[in-house]
Amino acid sequence: MSDGPPMGFGDATVPPLRGWKLAVGGFSLALANFVVVLDITIANVSVPHISGSLAVSPTQGTWVLTSYAVAEAICVPLTGWLVRTFGAVRVFLTALFGFGLCSMLCGMSGTLGLLIAFRIAQGLCGGPIMPMTQTLMLRVFPKEKAGAALGLWAMTTVVAPIAGPICGGLISDNLSWHWLFFINIPIAIFALVSVWNLVRPFETQRQKAPIDFGGLALLIVWVGALQIMLDKGREEEWFASPMIVTLAVTAAIGFVAFLIWEMTEKHPIIDLSVFRSRGFTVAATAQAVAYAAFFAFLVLIPLFLQTNLNYTATWAGFAMGFVGVLAVVFAPIVARLIGKVDTRMLIIFGMCWLGAVGWLRTGWISGMGFWTIAFPQMIQGLGMPFFFVGSTALAIASVRPDQTASAAGIQSFMRTMAGAFATSMSTTMWERLTKANRADLVGVIHPPMHTGLPAAQARAALSQLVQTEAVTLATRQIFTVCSLTFFFAAALVLLAPRPPQRS
Template identity: 55%
Template sequence: MSAQDASIPQMSKGTLVLACFVLAFTNFMVVLDTTIANVSVAHIAGGLGISSSEGTWVITSYAVAEAICVPLTGWLARRFGTVRVFAIGMAGFGIFSLLCGMAWSLGSLVAFRIGQGLCGGPLMPISQTLLLRIFPKEKHAQATGVWAMTTIVAPILGPILGGTISDNWGWHWIFFINVPIAAVCSVMAVALLRQAETRIDKLPIDVWGMVLLVFWVGSLQLMLDLGREHDWFGDPLIVGLAVAAAVGFTFFLAWELFEKDPAVNLKVFRHRGFTVSVTSLVFAYGTFFASLVVIPQWLQGALGYTATWAGYATAFNGVAAVMMAPVVAKLSEKVDPRLLVSFGILWLGGTSLIRVFWWTSDADFWTVALPQLIQGAGMPFFFIPLTTLALGAVEEEEVASAAGVMNFLRTMSGAVGTAIVTTIWYDGAQGIRAELSGVLNGAEVTMQSLQAHGYTIEQSRLVISNLVDGQATALATGSAFVTAAIVFAAAASIVWLAPRPKHAVAAGQAH
């Protein structure tokens, strides 16, 4: 902490508590928006007249925009002031939330979600930075605990709130609810935290690095999102996007490695422990996040769940995670982090296999929810020690840069993983449906039986078609989780290529 930080006037207890609430609630809202739309995809798709696979762009666009903005957070805070960036980001988040709720087409909604992600990206790390700045050093552990709890609880409540709001008020309101909260938090941040403003420095910015980053990331995500609808590489558009992403990425690597003040410090990859840890994180987190998107769609599309009940079923994921987090934090002080990470990822893989055997087209609520609860118990073993393993491998002066790279790749892996897995899932379901239709036995007898009970010919065909669709989707879901288990096993194995951390990671450095 610099002399500038040490000279901050001490706040009264009431002001400190209120400021803590504003910062924690802001972080809660931003994290909440990463999962609140997961169970609302069906509502959004129906409201805008698009397919469910196109509806997932609402999730991936927000994640990509947020990821792109993460490397800029430190520069923005030092160039314009931490409190000022926080307040403007919060106001922008509220404005784009309002526009998202007013969206009239898929294109407009995706554009506004990108704006929401760009404004929301810096808020998560800055909220923690300001908490540590306004609290005395002896209270840093408590401040970090409050911040961490909002980070853990928000993804649990996201699906529940998203489902309840979508079913009762309409999907627009999952965005409208952000508006008054953003307005209040933005104004209160200026009023309460003005004295905690940081010094402003005129710093250079890696303009070309950011342009290349946006270019190749945007091209890659567009390729993944549009590929299914455009027959992949049979369409010149997808080929062009793939070439653009590859060329842009190549130029980005070359530029960032030789730039004096790079937007993304790629030199941290020279540390084997960091490279191995981040590789494991990318594959494991990308697979995990994709499952959070696929499961609600399966529940609503094939099992007839409402968005509310899909939210209840998926939210069990976080319940056990909250309970196990303190246990893992204690174990991290005594046990090799590689063992904890490997155990946690294998746990995620094991629960994927449980789903393969338990989840069928007639699975009841608890058959769906129990694997979610079991999986949650292993999540802290994966996330907490992996941060220690990755950031403990770099030099201490590189921790901030390494954390930025790590968070960028984690968020990007969620978006890319979602695009890939949903495509495989949809295409798999269609392929299996075609196979089942070709070997269907007794369809005529079933139709005659249905007609004897008063069904018309069209209704009878629809009933049989729905049965085939349900079985095809269930089999495709099981196949997707088999693949997920394999990816988790590979991610757990490569962790052992990393050496033990060189130093401890202080509270707050990860963000």
């Protein structure tokens, strides 16, 4: 392996960008990644607005979220094949143009059917952008600044899901849901112009190979079935629903068939050979496990604040947003440490820090103030660059330069599916634990005989108090599991081989 993350692949004779060109080019790529990841969560708090505007039920409105997630999850792992077939810069520019166009069409949609159709197209275009920005940043940055490139990219990936609900709440409360999509257009145009002028020389070599239609079909089947199962499982009471059982069986059989097909196919659509590298396998797996815990916090905290503490979507977003402060400060510091010290130790520190911060939240109570919520978010930001930049750098540094795009695509796919899994499991367990805690509390609480209130009003107040405490206990219980998950992911990192250090 090289003494740092590989710069990329293809024509290595093109010198890296320097000065203002590097600043503008790197910022444009990072911004493109940010807006694509932002769209994963920006509409979450706006489903009621969208549903009301289009005269559909909130349940139907959630397909605006599901359609994008399914399409993106299917397309992300195809990045390596797309790059080999069409070239990295060409794929990126086409995908970004399509993303901007579909964003405009989403904002102009007047029916749910049109909106879902354009969200699917938007997800298909957005999928390759995440790993492609990572790959291209490693190409345009000088090799000695590869850590900085990964740091910048990683921070946009981590901060964007947090910024999504904040932006979504502000836009929905003050403008209209259409602007959730229109705001993507100027960003896409700026990134397109910048990349067209500065990054085109870094195009990669193309390889002509037959299209693996069988592998593509199996990928669509099992990933689509799995994503829909995760999105709709809680709503359909999970395996009590024949639809969920059918989706689970389809996903399981499709996944096994896909693995067999791809391992025997001469020109596979996804390069699974990256898993032969122990460093990549361990780093990508540990990152996915830790990201699941991170995403569970990201999903549950706003829900808890809005349903239990009467926060508005905007104020819940503000409380969550403090996580970006220290993350931005420490990202360049971690980037300089990559390759100089054992990367595994950086990752382990970051994951253990996130686990410890998560443990602080297990002491939350229903009567806590704003800063009790915001302070853990702020100090959490210190550990995020160590965890995310380190695990990304270790994974990419463990594969050959020509496997960079495939590795980035697979790592992004694993992270996307981990987030979907965490969302479904955490919200399901949250509901079930709340019911169990409520039943336990009802069994031990004795209503006061004299409250000075009418009997019906006293019972309602007591019922609300019990519900509030039941939700708080359930939230703390899930936070405990998430904290332990971070420590487990940190232990996994020790299975990776020690990366070489540069002097």
